[in-house]
Structures are given as structure tokens and as C-alpha cells.
Amino acid sequence: MADETTPEQKREDEELESQETSGSVTRRQFLIGAGVGAVVGAAGVGGVLAFAKPTPATPQVTQAQTAPIPQTGQQQIVPIVSDLPATMRRVTLDIDNKKYDVIVDVRMSLWEVMTYHLGLASSNLGCDRAQCGACTILVDGRAMNGCTLLAARLGRGQKIVTVDGISKGAQLDQLHPVAQAFHQEGGYQCGICTRGFIMSTYALLSKNPNPTEDDVREALAGNICRCSEYPKIYESVFLAAEKMRKKA
Numbered sequence: 001m002a003d004e005t006t007p008e009q010k011r012e013d014e015e016l017e018s019q020e021t022s023g024s025v026t027r028r029q030f031l032i033g034a035g036v037g038a039v040v041g042a043a044g045v046g047g048v049l050a051f052a053k054p055t056p057a058t059p060q061v062t063q064a065q066t067a068p069i070p071q072t073g074q075q076q077i078v079p080i081v082s083d084l085p086a087t088m089r090r091v092t093l094d095i096d097n098k099k100y101d102v103i104v105d106v107r108m109s110l111w112e113v114m115t116y117h118l119g120l121a122s123s124n125l126g127c128d129r130a131q132c133g134a135c136t137i138l139v140d141g142r143a144m145n146g147c148t149l150l151a152a153r154l155g156r157g158q159k160i161v162t163v164d165g166i167s168k169g170a171q172l173d174q175l176h177p178v179a180q181a182f183h184q185e186g187g188y189q190c191g192i193c194t195r196g197f198i199m200s201t202y203a204l205l206s207k208n209p210n211p212t213e214d215d216v217r218e219a220l221a222g223n224i225c226r227c228s229e230y231p232k233i234y235e236s237v238f239l240a241a242e243k244m245r246k247k248a
């Protein structure tokens with residue numbers, strides 16, 4: 001995946017890191033140096049808890065983020081400059097050629113954000129641990145697992161494409177040739193894996209319109225069908241290749 005980090009984005013990353021490290025003193029070192037009693041005391045006057053335990057709640061500017069921080073000896077604390085808690089990022093996701101401005105928890109996967117925040121149902125969840133490929137989407141043309149990509153890292157102009165983005169509509173004649181081929185050959189049974197297989201096939205055929213069986217095996221190696229429909233899935237891929245060659 002291309003990393004097109006702008007100076008502004010680098011600054012954002014540095015800010016996140018600066019919340020972990022203040023000068024040469026880490027947050028952990030600060031807490032140890034100050035002692036638990038000092039932390040509790042500081043919490044009483046407002047402020048330190050914002051550093052000690054940022055929560056993924058709805059972001060808002062709080063007094064705790066701007067109030068003076070009590071100093072302990074020579075240790076310096078860099079105030080939080082973002083208007084968001086440390087665990088939240090504001091990103092613009094480009095999904096199927098639509099831009100979505102969204103505030104995400106930095107620990108959330110792309111699949112979670114697409115499904116729970118944006119209400120998109122264009123990829124399935126199987127294992128949720130990069131093993132089955134049910135959640136496959138494309139990022140800048142590469143097939144990737146949406147369940148293990150962090151959404152907060154995808155707001156830098158990367159093009160995300162799902163199975164909905166390659167077709168013109170839900171009717172058979174509006175489907176992309178790859179999706180049509182899976183339908184025609186019956187390359188599915190329960191369908192949990194199908195969107196992932198379609199997207200991996202689409203990624204393969206976009207670069208290699210005339211794949212060998214080995215090419216197909218390699219391209220689909222990250223996709224698993226628990227219904228074991230592999231023979232029909234392979235027939236679907238070769239029919240899709242034929243359709244795409246005719247279309248080209």
C-alpha cells in the first residue's frame with residue numbers, strides 16, 4: 001500500500017507519539033516517578049487522568065485537555081493539542097468513490113468502521129483475524145483484509161473499493177463480469193466467502209487478464225471457503241477472465 005504521508009499527517013503522527021513521550025520522559029516513567037499518590041492528587045485538581053486513561057468516548061474538547069498540568073520536579077508534560085482524545089482520529093475514507101468524514105477509534109478496523117459507523121454491508125466478516133479472506137476489499141488496487149486494517153491509517157487518499165463499487169447495480173445485468181461469473185457458475189453456497197473471492201478475483205484479473213491455474217491459486221490463497229465450493233469458484237474465475245477479455 002502506497003504511503004503518501006504529507007507533512008501535516010507526519011505532524012499528526014508525531015503528536016500521537018508525543019502524547020506517549022514527553023521529552024525523554026515517558027508517560028510510564030512519569031507515573032512511576034510521580035508515584036501513585038501524586039497521580040491521585042493531580043487527578044483531584046484536574047488534568048492527569050486525561051493522560052493516564054484516555055477513553056474512546058465521543059470526542060469533545062474538555063477542560064482537562066487545556067488546563068495547566070501540575071509539574072513534578074524537572075519533568076515536563078506536553079499538553080494534548082488535538083481536540084480529540086488520544087485514541088481518536090478524524091479521517092476521510094474514500095470508499096467506492098464516496099468520501100466519508102468520520103472520527104474513529106485508532107484501534108478500530110476498516111471493517112468495523114464500514115459496518116458499524118457507516119452502515120455499509122459490502123464486505124463480510126468471517127474469522128476477524130486475517131485468515132479467511134471473507135472481508136477482502138481493495139486498497140489502491142491491492143486485495144487486503146478489511147478486518148485487520150486500521151481505519152485510522154486509511155484517511156490519506158487511499159482508494160478503497162468493495163464489491164458494491166465494482167458493479168453498476170444489484171440486477172444481474174448490472175453486476176460486474178466477475179460477480180456475474182460467480183452467479184452463473186454457482187461459485188458459492190452459503191455466500192459468506194463470496195464477496196472476498198470476487199474482490200480477490202477482480203484484483204487478479206485487473207492485472208492479469210489471462211491467468212494460469214497457478215496464478216489463480218496464488219491470488220486466491222488468502223481466501224477460504226468453508227463450504228468447499230472450490231471447483232465452482234475456479235470455474236467462476238476462468239469464466240470471469242473470459243468475460244473481461246471480451247469486454248476489453
Ligand code: FES
Nearest residue numbers: 126127128133147
Ligand atoms: S474476516 Fe477478515 S480475513 Fe477472515
Ligand code: FES
Nearest residue numbers: 189190225226227
Ligand atoms: S460458500 Fe460458504 S463459505 Fe464459501
